[in-house]
Amino acid sequence: MEVIKLNNDNFKSEVMESDKAVLVDFYADWCGPCKMMSPVIDEIANEMGDSIKVCKLNVDEASDIAAEYGVMSIPTLIIFKDGGVEKTLVGLQAKSELIEVLKNI
Amino acid sequence: MYDVIILGGGPAGVSASLYCKRANKNVLLIYSKDSGLIKAKKIDNYYGFEDGISGVDLYNAGIKQAQNIGVETSKEEIIKIEIEDNYFKVSTDKKIYDAKSVIIAIGAKKNTLNVQGIKEFEGKGISYCAICDGFFYRNKDVVVIGSGNYAISETNDLINVANKITILTNGEKAPEFRADNVDIVTKNIKEIKGENKVEEVRFEDNSTLKTDGVFVAQGTAGASEFAKKLGIITKNDKILVDENMQTNIKGIYACGDCTGGLLQVSKAVYEGAKAGLSVIDYLR
Numbered sequence: 001m002e003v004i005k006l007n008n009d010n011f012k013s014e015v016m017e018s019d020k021a022v023l024v025d026f027y028a029d030w031c032g033p034c035k036m037m038s039p040v041i042d043e044i045a046n047e048m049g050d051s052i053k054v055c056k057l058n059v060d061e062a063s064d065i066a067a068e069y070g071v072m073s074i075p076t077l078i079i080f081k082d083g084g085v086e087k088t089l090v091g092l093q094a095k096s097e098l099i100e101v102l103k104n105i
Numbered sequence: 106m107y108d109v110i111i112l113g114g115g116p117a118g119v120s121a122s123l124y125c126k127r128a129n130k131n132v133l134l135i136y137s138k139d140s141g142l143i144k145a146k147k148i149d150n151y152y153g154f155e156d157g158i159s160g161v162d163l164y165n166a167g168i169k170q171a172q173n174i175g176v177e178t179s180k181e182e183i184i185k186i187e188i189e190d191n192y193f194k195v196s197t198d199k200k201i202y203d204a205k206s207v208i209i210a211i212g213a214k215k216n217t218l219n220v221q222g223i224k225e226f227e228g229k230g231i232s233y234c235a236i237c238d239g240f241f242y243r244n245k246d247v248v249v250i251g252s253g254n255y256a257i258s259e260t261n262d263l264i265n266v267a268n269k270i271t272i273l274t275n276g277e278k279a280p281e282f283r284a285d286n287v288d289i290v291t292k293n294i295k296e297i298k299g300e301n302k303v304e305e306v307r308f309e310d311n312s313t314l315k316t317d318g319v320f321v322a323q324g325t326a327g328a329s330e331f332a333k334k335l336g337i338i339t340k341n342d343k344i345l346v347d348e349n350m351q352t353n354i355k356g357i358y359a360c361g362d363c364t365g366g367l368l369q370v371s372k373a374v375y376e377g378a379k380a381g382l383s384v385i386d387y388l389r
Contacts, residue, residue, distance in 0.1 A: 031237050032188060036336030036353060059240070070302065072241045072318070073228045090228030094338045094345065 001049025003042055006057040011065055014055060015080050021105045022053045022080040026071045028060050033092045037075040040095045044102070052079075052102055079105055106203045107133045109384050110195050112183055113210035115140040116370045117361025119167040120377025121208050121384070122176045128385045133202060134171055134178045135195070139325065140164055141212045141362060142370070151370045163370070183211070184258045186331050193356065198254045206356045206387055208380050209344065210373075213362035214327045218250060218275075222297030223321070230303025230318050234334045235262035242318045244268045248306060250294070251322035252277040255330075259322040260287060271314060273306065275323070290314070328363035341365070350380035351387075358383055 004014055006024065015022045025041045027034035038056075045054035059066040059074060069078055069085065077089040079102070086105055089098070109125050111118045114136025125132045145160030158166075172178055181197035186207060188194075195202045223231055232238040235249075239262060247267045249260050252274035260282070263270050269286050272279075276293040293309040297319055306314045322330075329342040337352045338345045343365030350358045360376035362368050 028240065030240075032334060033234075033237060033336035036338075066241075070229060072230060072302065073232055073234075073238045074240075076228065088228075091333065092336055092338055094340065 001045050001054065003045045004053065004055040006055045006062065006065075008062050008065065011057070011062070014053070016083045018053050018080070020051065020053045021086065021102075022055060023102065024078050024080065025054075025056045026059055026066055026069075026074055026076045026078065027056060028058060028074055031074050034075045037077075037092055040093070040098065043095065044098065048099070048102060052105070081105060106192060106205065107131050108204070108388055109133075109206045109208060110135065110193070110202055110204040111208045111210060112186075112195070113140070113212060113361065113363075114138070114168050114171075114178065115142045115164065115210060115212060115361060115373060116167060117373035117377035117380070118208065118210035119171050120374045121210060121358075121360060121381035122171045122377075123174060124378055124381030125384055126171070126174050126176045128381075130385065130388065132176050133204070134176050135181050135183055135197060135202075136168060136178060137182055137211075137325070138164075138180065139212075139214065141214070141368070148370060182254055182325055183331075184254055184326065186335060188335060188354070196258075206358070206384050208350075208377075208384060209328055209331065209352075209357065209359040209363060210361045210377060210380070211328050211331075211363055213343070213365075213368060214325075218321055218323050220250075220275075220294050220296060222299075222303075223319075226297055226299060226303045226319070229301065230299065230316075231297065232318060232320050233322075233330055235259040235320050235322075236334065238318075238320075239263050239266040242267050245317035246271070246315065247318040247320060248273050248314065248316045249320045249322055250275055251324065252280050253324060255324070255326045256280065256322040257282050259320050260284075263320065267318075271316070273314075328359070348379075349383040349386075350376055351383060356387060 079087045108130040111134045142160045149157030185196040246269045271288045274291045344359040358380040360380040361373040
């Protein structure tokens with residue numbers, strides 16, 4: 001499955017109204033660790049796309065949403081479920097550990 | 106441009122340097138004499154020393170051995186590692202170097218800051234990376250905890266972003282650093298406080314300082330700090346490597362105590378050798 005790019009217009013429909021759990025990668029183009037996280041996010045979308053929705057949000061383009069969810073460090077991954085925050089992971093995550101977290105959501 | 110810059114002059118770094126130099130690579134080894142090995146009074150479980158050897162003697166012999174086979178060595182403090190298009194940039198307190206590959210062998214030193222609230226507010230106003238997180242503190246007031254070159258480097262990354270920066274030396278001597286929007290406070294820190302995120306720093310004398318963010322840069326930068334900034338995957342502050350000592354970033358290798366496991370000379374020497382051989386392969 002493709003990673004969905006979020007913005008101020010589609011955040012509500014793609015994340016808050018999703019019937020599946022949603023993994024959102026808060027990132028920026030200038031953030032080194034985010035560049036290392038990005039391929040992992042792509043792989044998760046390919047491998048787990050049937051059970052969860054995988055999205056990316058550029059904090060430069062949607063800083064209000066980042067602020068609303070208290071993102072003060074990137075990369076931050078937030079897993080949403082039923083319109084609410086289920087889990088927040090701050091910093092670069094190993095793929096194997098991220099998969100474990102997602103399996104338990 | 107060096108073929109490889111090896112960071113750390115302990116058993117792992119020196120071992121890596123020997124293999125790389127013998128393969129005719131252009132090697133720079135940067136060391137700080139801040140090695141865990143130096144603290145070992147006597148090592149009597151390592152091969153070949155019938156009466157044991159002191160950590161400092163073994164460390165000095167290692168540096169000398171590297172120098173004797175032609176490894177370029179320099180005693181400097183490593184401040185920053187950056188990824189460029191197809192090479193790496195290593196900044197120290199003295200110079201900036203370029204290299205095709207980097208081996209991190211700077212030991213397991215961890216900057217533990219024993220202040221209440223540090224762990225609790227991680228990601229909620231506590232940051233270990235000014236260049237990564239400065240964006241979230243645009244025109245806000247922040248503090249940088251530390252007093253050395255590393256703290257100054259982090260402060261410099263925030264100067265054009267934050268409104269006001271206060272360097273908190275936490276009892277250490279104030280650095281000789283001046284800038285228009287930078288203050289220096291030398292009081293001891295008691296705790297970091299806030300509701301859902303960092304709001305103030307409380308000092309031992311019970312005075313407080315309002316702040317939006319705290320950047321931790323105490324002492325010299327350790328392996329976990331470099332890893333966080335570069336995007337190297339860690340577990341429990343140890344760098345994760347594969348069987349070839351490669352990190353998740355192509356061209357960056359790690360070996361010795363900074364990868365966790367046994368904190369032993371023998372393990373560091375093996376990993377250094379492996380990292381050196383892997384770099385030789387990588388450079389082909």
